[in-house]
Amino acid sequence: MLIYGASGSVGTYAVQLAKYFGAQVTGVCGTANLELVTSLGADKVIDYTKEDFTKNGETYDVIFDAVGKGPFSGCMRSLKKEGIYLQAVAAPALMVRMRWTSMISSKKLIGGTATPETENLIYLKELVEAGKIKPVIDRRYPLEQTVEAHRYVEKGHKKGNVVITIL
Ligand SMILES: NC(=O)c1ccc[n+]([C@@H]2O[C@H](COP(=O)([O-])OP(=O)(O)OC[C@H]3O[C@@H](n4cnc5c(N)ncnc54)[C@H](OP(=O)(O)O)[C@@H]3O)[C@@H](O)[C@H]2O)c1
Structure with a gap:
């Protein structure tokens, strides 16, 4: 699983929850937060100011964009064929792209505002x-x-x- 924006509020919980449930986690964050994200249990950390994770040839079962700033097309390329894309930020244009992509591919795309239960x-x-x-x-x-x-x-x-x- 890859978590983009692993150092924010949503991201720091996402890294810990993913590890708790046994996932292999790659966190993407800025230089100042590499240590923090590693301390939360991430198996690998990528500095978005130095490396474009969409170009390193790795693919993931799940990509979670926890800050709504990940490159959508790049995320789709780095997502496995039957992979799941999760988006924390419900921007209308992005929701339309997600809807369209889920109609024309076998990938599952989920986004929107969470309903607290x-x-x-x-x-x-x-x-x-x-x-x-x-x-x-x-x-x-x-x-x-x-x-x-x-x-x-x-x-x-x-x-x-x-x-x-x-x-
Ligand atoms: N869907 C829902 O129900 C739901 C619930 C809660 C929040 N949200 C939304 O989720 C988003 C995240 O909120 P948040 O409170 O977790 O964090 P936030 O304040 O929006 O983001 C802070 C973090 O984002 C990182 N960041 C900034 N630019 C980045 C970039 N280009 N690439 C990667 N990381 C970057 C920063 O790290 P650096 O300093 O290293 O850049 C920082 O640690 C917000 O838009 C919020 O409205 C949605």
Whole structure:
């Protein structure tokens, strides 16, 4: 499995969950996050500023674009014939391309906004409590600095999560 954008909030959980379920994981992230993604259990890490993973000849059963910035055509080339493509960002143009590709190929493409279900959230909470997965927290801001927190997140380079503290 390849996880593109492995250092963001979605990506850091995706790497850990994929490893928990026994997948062989390649994480794609920037230079500053190589160590972080390795520490989360990724078997291989590719620096997107230095290597284009779509050109190294590797193919994957599953490609998860966790930040919506992966190259769509390249991802399709690097996906096995019966592979599964997962997309975290439901941009309309991308959804149309995904729909079309799933109609003309044997690949399965899944995207859209997740519907949180209580039982899944409880399952994740139990994994965290058991130490099987850990939240990655980049920064904490007090409630009154929520604007600054948003400004930081909107730069698009946070590592894992940013927390607003209420108490
Ligand atoms: N579908 C859903 O239900 C759902 C749920 C939650 C979130 N989302 C969406 O998922 C996306 C990800 O959210 P997030 O909070 O995990 O992270 P984010 O804040 O959007 O992304 C932060 C991470 O992205 C990496 N990144 C930035 N540009 C990149 C690039 N060109 N290639 C690879 N990595 C890159 C950054 O690493 P570097 O600093 O190394 O670049 C950073 O670690 C958002 O668009 C969000 O709206 C969807």
